[in-house]
Amino acid sequence: MVDIKEIAKLSGVSISTVSNVLNGRKNVSATTRERILKICKEQNYHPNIMGKNLKAGKTNTIVFNFSDFDRSFYLKIIEGISDQLNDSGYDLIICTHKSAENLMKSNFSSGAISLDVKMSDEFFITLSKRKFPIVLMDRLIDNPFISSVVVDNYPVMYELVQVLVNRGFKKFGYIGGWKNTLDNKERFSGFLDCLTNNNIPFESKYYFDGNYHEESGYQAVIQLLVSGTLPEVLVCANDDMALGAIQALKEKNIKIPEDISITGFDDSNIAEVAGLTTVTIPYYENGSMAAKRIIELIEGKQLEAPYKIRAKIKWRNSVR
Structure with missing residues (x-):
């Protein structure tokens, strides 16, 4: 199995840069971040941050999982989530489907933000029975421990x-x-x-x-x-x-x-x-609002209605 050193070597960056990307920090360029995440997926690399954080007794980690590395707007969403969580004293772990399930089902994270069509409603409802806070960015589920931030x-x-x-x-x-x-x-x-x-x-x-x-x-x-x-x-x-x-x-x-x-x-x-x-679509604001909502859920606030992000038309020359 590859380790973080190998990921850094394949990406042509330092180990600390890989660590910053995996922890959702904003001090890495979008191009570098995208390259590192793509290599992690290709190498099936999942960082063993869980054991480290559990040993340290940390509970202020939020999981963000998404399903598709090929769509560039995810980077804007991640930036919005990361900035809001960092400002509020939370850590961020970015992952995909299978690793996300493991992280959510463990005691490793305080909550999760999801934009992954591959994850079922039933999985999120099962998590909510443990009073695990979840913010969904691709669907609506009527549940007191699940909130939604979606595009209108x-x-x-x-x-x-x-x-x-x-x-x-x-x-x-x-x-x-x-x-x-x-x-x-x-x-x-x-x-x-x-x-x-x-x-x-x-x-x-x-x-x-x-x-x-x-x-x-x-x-x-x-x-x-x-x-x-x-x-x-x-x-x-x-x-x-x-x-x-x-x-x-x-x-x-x-x-x-x-x-x-x-x-x-x-x-x-x-x-x-x-x-x-x-x-x-204001994707940065989309991510920032999702992060605000997960923090509110963790703090025990009731969020009954979904938050809908407003979008606007940009007219260009592909229409006569």
Whole structure:
């Protein structure tokens, strides 16, 4: 098994830099942090910080687990969580699915923040029976020991589609994300409700399942082109799929926005470079609020309603 020395060597950094990343400290650049976390995942490395902290009698550690290293906005969320926890005297451990379960089920941590579609509702409900504080960033569960900080997807997607309708678009396509996620359900509901309320029919042949990665957006457009007809505008449930769709369209010499307009959701750094119309989410504030809520739960406060993060549209030149 690899140790922290090997991770440091593979990453081309010092052991202390690896330690800072694993402990959620903010004194490491985003690029370096992403590289180290990726190498940890590739090497299946999980730091043995649990034994050290249990021996020292520490109980002020918060676990943050997430499911996908490929999506850059996680770094902004981690920064927001880390800053808030550091200011409040808490430590942060960042991990993924299996290691997160072990950390949450032990006495190692005081609470957990989760953004991981792979973890079941039943697991979190079981944890809550031990009065273990949890903040979820991807779903809603009605439980006194579980709070949620989620993006308010529906109204901003409705607003986006309404503006497209006002601009004269009548033929819409949609690329969705993971079907069972709250984000995907709310974004598609906002999209479809707006069309329905404007008496614009949506043809099921223009709906494509994706998984929030570029390749699924690329493949959706390949399927779309087989039909021989294009919608006037293609609404995508996130930026990565929109960027994959743009790549496929450009390879077929289909011009954006002259031949087809396209929108995303997330406002990643690449989206700005690509000129993609999208929805901006304040991910740093998202993470900071999740950290505030976990601290409030630990302190015994009752948090009945979920906290919904407001988002706004960023119009760029991918829409005519």
